Amino acid sequence: xxxxxxxxxxxxxxxxxxxxxxxxxxxxxxxxxxxxxxxxxxxxxxxxxxxxxxxxxxxxxxxxxxxxxxxxxxxxxxxxxxxxxxxxxxxxxxxxxxxxxxxxxxxxxxxxxxxxxxxxxxxxxxxxxxxxxxxxxxxxxxxxxxxxxxxxxxxxxxxxxxxxxxxxxxxxxxxxxxxxxxxxxxxxxxxxxxxxxxxxxxxxxxxxxxxxxxxxxxxxxxxxxxxxxxxxxxxxxxxxxxxxxxxxxxxxxxxxxxxxxxxxxxxxxxxxxxxxxxxxxxxxxxxxxxxxxxxxxxxxxxxxxxxxxxxxxxxxxxxxxxxxxxxxxxxxxxxxxxxxxxxxxxxxxxxxxxxxxxxxxxxxxxxxxxxxxxxxxxxxxxxxxxxxxxxxxxxxxxxxxxxxxxxxxxxxxxxxxxxxxxxxxxxxxxxxxxxxxxxxxxxxxxxxxxxxxxxxxxxxxxxxxxxxxxxxxxxxxxxxxxxxxxxxxxxxxxxxxxxxxxxxxxxxxxxxxxxxxxxxxxxxxxxxxxxxxxxxxxxxxxxxxxxxxxxxxxxxxxxxxxxxxxxxxxxxxxxxxxxxxxxxxxxxxxxxxxxxxxxxxxxxxxxxxxxxxxxxxxxxxxxxxxxxxxxxxxxxxxxxxxxxxxxxxxxxxxxxxxxxxxxxxxxxxxxxxxxxxxxxxxxxxxxxxxxxxxxxxxxxxxxxxxxxxxxxxxxxxxxxxxx
Amino acid sequence: xxxxxxxxxxxxxxxxxxxxxxxxxxxxxxxxxxxxxxxxxxxxxxxxxxxxxxxxxxxxxxxxxxxxxxxxxxxxxxxxxxxxxxxxxxxxxxxxxxxxxxxxxxxxxxxxxxxxxxxxxxxxxxxxxxxxxxxxxxxxxxxxxxxxxxxxxxxxxxxxxxxxxxxxxxxxxxxxxxxxxxxxxxxxxxxxxxxxxxxxxxxxxxxxxxxxxxxxxxxxxxxxxx
Numbered sequence: 001x002x003x004x005x006x007x008x009x010x011x012x013x014x015x016x017x018x019x020x021x022x023x024x025x026x027x028x029x030x031x032x033x034x035x036x037x038x039x040x041x042x043x044x045x046x047x048x049x050x051x052x053x054x055x056x057x058x059x060x061x062x063x064x065x066x067x068x069x070x071x072x073x074x075x076x077x078x079x080x081x082x083x084x085x086x087x088x089x090x091x092x093x094x095x096x097x098x099x100x101x102x103x104x105x106x107x108x109x110x111x112x113x114x115x116x117x118x119x120x121x122x123x124x125x126x127x128x129x130x131x132x133x134x135x136x137x138x139x140x141x142x143x144x145x146x147x148x149x150x151x152x153x154x155x156x157x158x159x160x161x162x163x164x165x166x167x168x169x170x171x172x173x174x175x176x177x178x179x180x181x182x183x184x185x186x187x188x189x190x191x192x193x194x195x196x197x198x199x200x201x202x203x204x205x206x207x208x209x210x211x212x213x214x215x216x217x218x219x220x221x222x223x224x225x226x227x228x229x230x231x232x233x234x235x236x237x238x239x240x241x242x243x244x245x246x247x248x249x250x251x252x253x254x255x256x257x258x259x260x261x262x263x264x265x266x267x268x269x270x271x272x273x274x275x276x277x278x279x280x281x282x283x284x285x286x287x288x289x290x291x292x293x294x295x296x297x298x299x300x301x302x303x304x305x306x307x308x309x310x311x312x313x314x315x316x317x318x319x320x321x322x323x324x325x326x327x328x329x330x331x332x333x334x335x336x337x338x339x340x341x342x343x344x345x346x347x348x349x350x351x352x353x354x355x356x357x358x359x360x361x362x363x364x365x366x367x368x369x370x371x372x373x374x375x376x377x378x379x380x381x382x383x384x385x386x387x388x389x390x391x392x393x394x395x396x397x398x399x400x401x402x403x404x405x406x407x408x409x410x411x412x413x414x415x416x417x418x419x420x421x422x423x424x425x426x427x428x429x430x431x432x433x434x435x436x437x438x439x440x441x442x443x444x445x446x447x448x449x450x451x452x453x454x455x456x457x458x459x460x461x462x463x464x465x466x467x468x469x470x471x472x473x474x475x476x477x478x479x480x481x482x483x484x485x486x487x488x489x490x491x492x493x494x495x496x497x498x499x500x501x502x503x504x505x506x507x508x509x510x511x512x513x514x515x516x517x518x519x520x521x522x523x524x525x526x527x528x529x530x531x532x533x534x535x536x537x538x539x540x541x542x543x544x545x546x547x548x549x550x551x552x553x554x555x556x557x558x559x560x561x562x563x564x565x566x567x568x569x570x571x572x573x574x575x576x577x578x579x580x581x582x583x584x585x586x587x588x589x590x591x592x593x594x595x596x597x598x599x600x601x602x603x604x605x606x607x608x609x610x611x612x613x614x615x616x617x618x619x620x621x622x623x624x625x626x627x628x629x630x631x632x633x634x635x636x637x638x639x640x641x642x643x644x645x646x647x648x649x650x651x652x653x654x655x656x657x658x659x660x661x662x663x664x665x666x667x668x669x670x671x672x673x674x675x676x677x678x679x680x681x682x683x684x685x686x687x688x689x690x691x692x693x694x695x696x697x698x699x700x701x702x703x704x705x706x707x708x709x710x711x712x713x714x715x716x717x718x719x720x721x722x723x
Numbered sequence: 724x725x726x727x728x729x730x731x732x733x734x735x736x737x738x739x740x741x742x743x744x745x746x747x748x749x750x751x752x753x754x755x756x757x758x759x760x761x762x763x764x765x766x767x768x769x770x771x772x773x774x775x776x777x778x779x780x781x782x783x784x785x786x787x788x789x790x791x792x793x794x795x796x797x798x799x800x801x802x803x804x805x806x807x808x809x810x811x812x813x814x815x816x817x818x819x820x821x822x823x824x825x826x827x828x829x830x831x832x833x834x835x836x837x838x839x840x841x842x843x844x845x846x847x848x849x850x851x852x853x854x855x856x857x858x859x860x861x862x863x864x865x866x867x868x869x870x871x872x873x874x875x876x877x878x879x880x881x882x883x884x885x886x887x888x889x890x891x892x893x894x895x896x897x898x899x900x901x902x903x904x905x906x907x908x909x910x911x912x913x914x915x916x917x918x919x920x921x922x923x924x925x926x927x928x929x930x931x932x933x934x935x936x937x938x939x940x941x942x943x944x945x946x947x948x949x
Contacts (some may be wrong), residue, residue, distance in 0.1 A: 338801035338802070342800065342801050593784075638787060679803045681796060682844075684916070688789060689788060694796055
């Protein structure tokens with residue numbers, strides 16, 4: 001690797017890692033915001049702490065990669081969040097807005113770092129923002145760094161707490177302990193023994209089990225464990241539940257639960273541990289965790305000398321992830337996919353040799369053996385292919401999280417109260433598709449909020465709840481994922497849409513009369529047709545729906561719109577789960593080979609050319625008493641025929657569907673079905689109408705993959721475009 | 724096989740004139756390695772850094788609705804790339820692809836594309852690949868002296884001054900040396916590779932597609948069939 005490549009790799013690593021953390025931060029903030037809206041107004045301390053950790057990790061990353069703007073932002077943000085989690089500052093809508101704004105800034109910084117073009121204006125923006133953060137934090141009156149002077153260890157009620165334990169609490173832990181006592185919670189000790197090897201995972205699971213019944217305030221390793229491969233932990237929780245309930249919650253773990261007694265109230269229960277928890281083993285556990293990275297030779301005293309840092313490290317130990325995952329550049333997966341494709345071709349070659357061998361009687365034995373091996377190879381290749389495809393799948397939740405933020409922002413800008421309902425966030429799609437989806441979905445949501453949901457008074461007079469609802473859901477159906485975006489707004493103004501379409505000459509009045517209500521609604525997908533008469537500031541001039549349609553079509557998706565005046569609009573997007581491998585019908589026309597994606601093919605049939613009729617200068621056939629318009633592929637592509645016979649007498653019709661419309665593509669021959677890997681033709685050949693990509697067929701042969709939708713749009717009358 | 728002798732005897736007069744100038748003082752400044760190749764009776768060159776590999780001609784899949792100089796696409800080890808027929812691109816007379824024809828796989832440099840995007844491969848059909856020559860920067864002249872149809876794609880004219888003697892000693896039967904042709908046309912790769920699909924060949928209506936371009940397209944294709 002050249003230094004250049006190395007730095008590029010490091011940059012990619014930085015980008016993906018920070019992106020991930022920012023997304024996590026966004027999720028935390030969204031949960032906080034949801035709680036904030038609910039009546040109780042009590043924010044889960046864990047969420048705040050998680051947000052704090054996320055920012056702390058970002059700060060570390062930014063420092064490591066020298067992204068100073070991010071460092072600056074993270075530093076100030078960290079102080080603000082620290083003040084929040086320590087209760088020095090109360091969460092307010094204003095602060096929440098600031099935090100969301102920070103997420104956006106992070107996104108910008110990451111995007112720009114990715115492009116390698118820091119913009120001066122951005123640098124200033126960060127500067128301004130940091131100033132605002134500082135002002136917000138100043139409201140507390142206490143410099144958040146200062147907190148320093150630890151209050152004397154009092155005020156823990158009559159709880160029988162080990163002073164040694166209290167001495168090692170971090171400021172945050174101590175604060176949470178006080179809060180729990182103040183709220184009248186009972187304190188419990190949960191004592192557990194975990195194998196060292198799996199402690200990270202075990203601890204996470206235990207915490208998850210404890211979460212519903214109480215708050216984990218701190219956990220410390222016990223001093224002595226009989227087994228050197230195991231470690232004893234004492235987890236302190238604050239809870240309003242009874243000891244019995246807590247036992248039940250953690251029943252699946254090998255733990256014992258003790259109530260921390262109140263001094264003087266009851267006699268001290270005998271402690272199971274021989275020694276009090278101490279600082280030493282605590283460092284031990286960190287060392288054990290870090291073992292993989294460096295030998296645990298760092299002397300514990302060193303850590304003791306700078307307790308503040310040590311504590312933060314422990315506190316934010318999240319830089320080492322608990323989950324067993326690896327981040328991979330999607331291009332590497334593309335490459336692997338290519339390799340698999342080539343292996344498949346190589347197998348076809350071997351198959352041909354084996355066929356040859358079979359014919360030679362003397363080699364029959366060998367041929368059979370080869371056949372067996374080939375079968376194994378094929379099976380494994382299929383597994384490999386499926387495996388790589390699976391790796392590329394990511395949950396749609398990634399996009400939904402971004403959308404929640406957009407909804408928040410837009411609803412504030414539009415002055416509308418919006419309830420955003422998400423379901424099916426764990427539905428998985430190819431990473432590439434998920435990435436490409438976020439823009440179109442954002443447009444759709446934006447339209448729903450700006451144009452769909454009515455202003456408050458209008459809703460009230462229509463008898464609808466004050467808050468408008470925008471719901472997005474995803475669901476897998478076979479090899480497709482169906483996304484639905486619904487709003488309970490005013491629905492599409494069909495009359496207005498028709499008027500504008502006619503005014504712009506997109507439709508004649510006559511044509512307009514023939515359209516079904518559904519077809520009218522689908523006119524919004526025509527370029528330049530907005531449903532509002534006046535372009536407003538927020539969503540501009542109805543940019544969007546045609547772009548949305550184009551983007552979705554590029555992903556081989558189908559978009560459908562259903563609107564009921566007064567009740568709302570529903571948009572349905574159907575997408576293939578993966579773009580990488582599709583089933584295709586391989587055909588020949590004028591001596592060339594093409595592949596047609598099978599998901600758009602309804603049927604194919606042989607046709608004698610004398611069955612073709614002409615209606616309005618358009619070639620059609622009658623299929624099951626319905627008129628089917630035809631498209632001659634050789635004409636559409638200006639293919640010159642080399643055969644001596646200029647035109648064959650019969651050919652095949654491949655019937656493809658485009659929403660409710662059908663088109664017959666006239667070809668010379670059908671070669672059969674095949675699994676193909678669609679590849680891009682590259683930037684310079686992008687956007688050739690009618691061509692979706694290319695694929696390899698073996699023997700150095702490539703074939704073009706037809707873009708059925710584009711061909712149909714060319715061949716069918718204008719109004720169909722909206723379908 | 725292409726009739727080399729015949730082609731070479733048609734050396735342009737302008738060429739002969741510039742040959743005499745070639746006696747200019749040689750300077751040893753910066754040098755660069757270029758790959759030389761032939762299209763018709765001209766000797767062309769591209770910086771070796773631009774060339775990823777040289778492959779034999781293979782079936783090229785024709786792509787509809789593109790300018791005629793795009794011969795089609797090929798896949799090299801799983802990567803699909805457009806193939807440009809340099810003959811058509813340089814507006815030279817079209818001849819069939821011969822046994823010595825090769826496809827140069829070149830990378831479109833990041834400078835011409837958007838910076839954040841990775842470089843993309845292209846194939847270039849040439850009639851024959853010759854060899855790698857070291858060229859002195861001082862021996863490269865601006866392309867002002869050429870006004871042929873290919874002029875817009877030319878970055879400069881290079882003279883080969885060294886190597887002649889040593890290669891002659893080795894009895895090289897290189898046509899370059901045998902015929903004392905010492906001029907190289909350095910191609911401007913960025914220009915060769917930048918084109919606009921819609922501008923290059925209007926598509927959309929059957930009528931708008933000129934008969935002429937269809938003609939070139941089909942002759943280019945016939946080259947492949949032969």
